[in-house]
Amino acid sequence: MPKIVDHEQRRLELAEALWRVIADAGPDAVSIRSVAAEAGLSTGALRHYFQTREELLVFAMRLAEARIADRVRARTAAQAPGETMVERVAGLAEQLLPLDETRMAEYRAWEAAGRLGEHDTDREHRWHEQRRFYRRLVAALAGAPVEDPDRAHPDARVEEWSEHLHTYVDGLALQLAVTPSVVGPDGVRARLRAFLGRVEAALARTGA
Structure with a gap:
């Protein structure tokens, strides 16, 4: 009897093998x-x-995105009633940061896929997906819920801080990937929460 192969499982195993290659030898070794x-x-x-x-x-890369989305949903469901809004938002934002071995492998796969040029047809879609995510986070800090995440927030300050947060998290991720001995996970977590605290305070001062 021929062996029955779970093709989707095999594709997942191959993607994970790819991440191990990247973790061991870098994207160019793929x-x-x-x-x-x-x-x-x-x-x-x-x-x-x-x-x-x-x-x-x-x-x-698409599998990494799916896993990030799963972690965000799990973190949302696990939020404790006594958490501050800054802590809640930080717990969600850090799912995109390479803070452990799994997330670093995902980041490296993402980094390698970023070099694909015309082979990667989803670049703009991913960017807009991320911006929608950060828009929701900043809106939560402002106490101004997002009615339509596909559109710019009616409060221009929420939109501006969404852009800043998007850029800031990308920068933290790059620093973790490039200089992990200088900028470690604990330091990045602290920086993220300090930044979010400043965002929350700025929005409160301006009446957002």
Whole structure:
């Protein structure tokens, strides 16, 4: 009887093998051959699921996005009643930061996929998805709920701070990836909360 293969599970295993290659040797080490070897497969077997290196990177990036979304939902559900709004927002924002081995591997996969150029057709969509996320976070700090996350917030200050937070979190992620010995996870968590505290205070002073 032929062996039954769970194709979706195999694709997930290949994506995780890709993340291990990136974690061990960096994005430039990714190839059909290196990922196949890491997964314990032949290159021919891997090509049954992904024809090119670019397809593999795009899939891994999309899987990373799905996992981030799962963590955000889980963190939202787990919020304690006594948490401050800054702590709640920080707990959500840090799901996009490479604060541990899993999230660092996801970030590296994301970084590698960012070099795909025309092979990556979802770049603008991902940017807008992130901006919607940060818009919700800043609106929560301002006490001004978002009615339509696809549109600019009616309060221009919420929109401005959403842009600042988007840029700030991206910068923290890059520092963690490039200089982890200088900017460690604990330091980044503290910086994020300090920044969010300043955002909340600024919005309160201006009456947002």
